[in-house]
Amino acid sequence: MNVKNIIKRKVEAFVRQSAWFTEEMFPDCQKFWRHNTFNLDVVNLGSTSGVYAFNYESLPLKGANFALRRNPLFADLQILKNYESFLKPNATVILPLCPFSSLSGSYQYLEDRFYTLIYPNCIPCFSKKKQQQIIKIKNNPIHYYPLYGLEKDIIDFLKDKLGVKKQDALMTEYDMEQNAINRMNGWFKEFSLKDFSMPLSLINQDGIIDAANYLNEIIVFCKVRGFRPVMIIPPVYNTLSAHISVDARKILFDQMILKIEDKSVPFINYLDDDEFKNDKSLFKDSFLLNDKGARKFTKRVLSDLKLI
Amino acid sequence: MALQNAKGQDIPFIGLGTFPFEGEVMANMINNAVIAGYKLFDTADDYRGESGIGIALKNLPLGFNREDLFLQTKISDNNAHKDDPLTGIFFNKNSKFMQRHTVHEIVHEKVCNSLREMNIDYIDSLLIHYPFPDYMVDIWEELIDLKQRGIVRYIGVSNFHECHIDKLIHSTGVCPDINEIYVSPIAIKQSMVEYCKLHDIHIMAYSPLMDLASRRINSNMLQPIADKYGKTIAQIILRWNVERNCIPLPKSKNPNRLIENYNIWNFSLTPEEVNNISSLNYDYQYLVESKICPGI
Numbered sequence: 001m002n003v004k005n006i007i008k009r010k011v012e013a014f015v016r017q018s019a020w021f022t023e024e025m026f027p028d029c030q031k032f033w034r035h036n037t038f039n040l041d042v043v044n045l046g047s048t049s050g051v052y053a054f055n056y057e058s059l060p061l062k063g064a065n066f067a068l069r070r071n072p073l074f075a076d077l078q079i080l081k082n083y084e085s086f087l088k089p090n091a092t093v094i095l096p097l098c099p100f101s102s103l104s105g106s107y108q109y110l111e112d113r114f115y116t117l118i119y120p121n122c123i124p125c126f127s128k129k130k131q132q133q134i135i136k137i138k139n140n141p142i143h144y145y146p147l148y149g150l151e152k153d154i155i156d157f158l159k160d161k162l163g164v165k166k167q168d169a170l171m172t173e174y175d176m177e178q179n180a181i182n183r184m185n186g187w188f189k190e191f192s193l194k195d196f197s198m199p200l201s202l203i204n205q206d207g208i209i210d211a212a213n214y215l216n217e218i219i220v221f222c223k224v225r226g227f228r229p230v231m232i233i234p235p236v237y238n239t240l241s242a243h244i245s246v247d248a249r250k251i252l253f254d255q256m257i258l259k260i261e262d263k264s265v266p267f268i269n270y271l272d273d274d275e276f277k278n279d280k281s282l283f284k285d286s287f288l289l290n291d292k293g294a295r296k297f298t299k300r301v302l303s304d305l306k307l308i
Numbered sequence: 309m310a311l312q313n314a315k316g317q318d319i320p321f322i323g324l325g326t327f328p329f330e331g332e333v334m335a336n337m338i339n340n341a342v343i344a345g346y347k348l349f350d351t352a353d354d355y356r357g358e359s360g361i362g363i364a365l366k367n368l369p370l371g372f373n374r375e376d377l378f379l380q381t382k383i384s385d386n387n388a389h390k391d392d393p394l395t396g397i398f399f400n401k402n403s404k405f406m407q408r409h410t411v412h413e414i415v416h417e418k419v420c421n422s423l424r425e426m427n428i429d430y431i432d433s434l435l436i437h438y439p440f441p442d443y444m445v446d447i448w449e450e451l452i453d454l455k456q457r458g459i460v461r462y463i464g465v466s467n468f469h470e471c472h473i474d475k476l477i478h479s480t481g482v483c484p485d486i487n488e489i490y491v492s493p494i495a496i497k498q499s500m501v502e503y504c505k506l507h508d509i510h511i512m513a514y515s516p517l518m519d520l521a522s523r524r525i526n527s528n529m530l531q532p533i534a535d536k537y538g539k540t541i542a543q544i545i546l547r548w549n550v551e552r553n554c555i556p557l558p559k560s561k562n563p564n565r566l567i568e569n570y571n572i573w574n575f576s577l578t579p580e581e582v583n584n585i586s587s588l589n590y591d592y593q594y595l596v597e598s599k600i601c602p603g604i
Contacts, residue, residue: 038593081602085593119602120396121385126403128393135390221603 008142015141018153025137026113028068032083033116039088040064042307045076045218046096052288053096053234055295060308062088063298067096072107073214075114078122080218084225092228092305095218099233099244099271102256103191103204105211170280173239180240180286196247208251212259219262230305231260231267234297235276240286244271268304275300319433319462319486319510320378321550322570323348325559327355327388334360335367337561342372344566350488350512350557352382352437353418354392358425365427380433380486380512381422382466383415383447385440387600399440399447411446419454433462435488438601439472445479452482462486464510467597469604470503477507488512491554492519493530493545493585494592501552513549516556517542517569518594526588533585537575540568547572548585 015021022030028051039062044054046067056063064086066079080093087093110123115134120126137144171179187193191204200208215231222229233253236244244252257267275296276282282293289297302308324346329337334357338349342364351357358381365374386394397405398414422431434454436447444465451463464486465473477483487504491497491513504511519525520542530541537544542558546569549556558569577585597604 039591078602082599083596085596085598085604119599121400121402122602123396124402126396126400128395131395132391 012142014153014157015145017157018145018149019156020146020149020153021141025141026116027070029113029116031065035064035083035086037062037064038086040086040091041088042092042094042302043083043087044094044096045071045079046094047071047076047098047101049098049234049288050096052284052290053294054094054298054301055291056298057295059298059302061302063302070111072109073101073105073211073218074108075110077214077218077221078110078114078118080221081122082118084227087227089226090228092230092307093218093222094301095215095229095231097231097233097253097256099236099248099252100187100191102211102252103207105207105209105214105256106203171283171285173280176237176239176280176283176286180237180243183240183285183287184243196245196251200251208256209259212256215256216259216261219260219265223262229265231257231265232301233269233271234289235270235273235293237280237283237286238272238277241272241277266305268301270297270300273300319555320346320348321555322346322546322572323350323378323380323512323555323557324566325514325557326351326357326361327559328357329360329561330356331360332363333561335363337566338364339367339369340561340563341566341570342377343369344563345570346566347376348378348380348432348555348557350380350514352384352388353422354384354386354388354394354437356389358422362425362427374428378432379426379428380435380488381426381431382435382437383418383451384437399443401442411443412450415447415450415454419459423459430458431460433464433486434460435464435466435486436468438467438597439465439469439604440601441603444472445476448476448480448482452480464488466514467595467601467604470500472604473503473507473509483507484509486510486512488514488557490514490594491549491552492516492592492594493525493548493588494519494590495594496552496586496589498586498589501554505553511554513554513556515559515594516545516549517558519592520545524592529588530585533577533581539572539575542569543572544577544585547575547577548582551577551582552586 041061042063043066044050048069050067051065051069054065054067056065066083068075076095108124112134114123115131116138120131192201219229253269270276276293282289282296284290299308324341326334326349338361349361351361361379385398386392397403400406423429434451436444436451440447451460454460455463462485464484466488468487473484473487487509489497489500489511491511501511527541530544534541534544546556546558550572560566560569
């Protein structure tokens, strides 16, 4: 191999590790591209909270975290349809729900990264041209790398190589409170909410109906194929759970769960679980678990489901 | 060699897989295979090889004609080649094309294309390539009609599980003649073999030697059997398929290999040897089926 090719390969490896590639273009995709473990005992779907809530490493069963950040319920169904061949018969399918999952039930838009993950038939308004464009970026990222990220990526790369990369520091109680407020403000803005004591807007009512429909579809899909679906709500830190009022819980959780047709599907709510909600060392922020929290929570869920 | 099923139909005991060969390469391979003794040739409407078969049929070796051959193709969703511009169009509930056209129109067009490309006026066997979740029964009804009209001699399926075949039978009362699936000593699909035997369905095994070529099969166990019969391990695996009533569809364009793969009729394996080879099974999965046919 000549020097030019060696340099090209090194640069390409660098680009593939860049924030642009791993966080902007194809977040959480690498695990699907590389996945080759069959006969899985348990998988979880889900969105951002699911990504951070599960880690099956070092457990006495085969598990996979199939959650993706910013993943609508519609995409959960598509991921399950595309990757069900990896599951063994009687596998458990965990469906983690975020506090506001129900309101985003109507989201159908799938980001460009899905062109690298799922079959065309599963992508609404699939475009062959778009697919070719995205696959080109995936296969030759070096041709598309934006220079604006170069300086930061070089610094991160060097820090990583020198082993001086800063670990996520634990947030202070004040930070946790501020983070919870910011999270709630963000969701209130996203869903045009003012107060949960008021009737929900029509669009949010539709969201709950659509969310329940997708969950029903996922449950039927699982049951027909002999999988065991389980709905759960991962824990959040107490500063955030304190902001989710009784009225909010009735609307966000109870209304949706009431619409689930198969009442035999377990629903486990860990939102306020004492084992987690007061232990800051388990959280990345008020909403997401960190690696330690994910390992502990995964063990807890699997134990509750009597899988370990 | 051909085997008969309870309906008195004959299907060759071994065939040739033809993906991804095209054009003159395909034509030469077919002609060499015909001379070697092959009669069954397996392709699909999206393999881009049908026109090569057409070229071969125009120039068959002396003494052979089309009626001697068994040509099998499939109804696909144009997914075999990554650059296929029709990807995502067929048998996709979301595509505008499927909202505008009936399954009848689409199957009719695909069958007409296959007949034209291969330069033939009937197809020996036509399969549904995958159990397309929303369309398999509609496509199956079209295939039944084509068989009744004599355009197709046998109809079948590919990559179907037991539940999919049950659905076809339940919906139409007609059972497939063939199910073409991946079978290998490391993926013996015993339940499917038994199911097909029960329903008088012929199993065809695609890529039967792939796991040997890719060294996934532990050849230490097979070598003594090969030595005993003076055969290669590849021939032992092909014969193992035949002993289990699976029709192997090995692929090769090498004339010597074509002859070697076909030359499996002058010996047979004992039931114990068949069981020993089957014991290599660990339910390996080559294709992630649900990534090719979501919801399978």
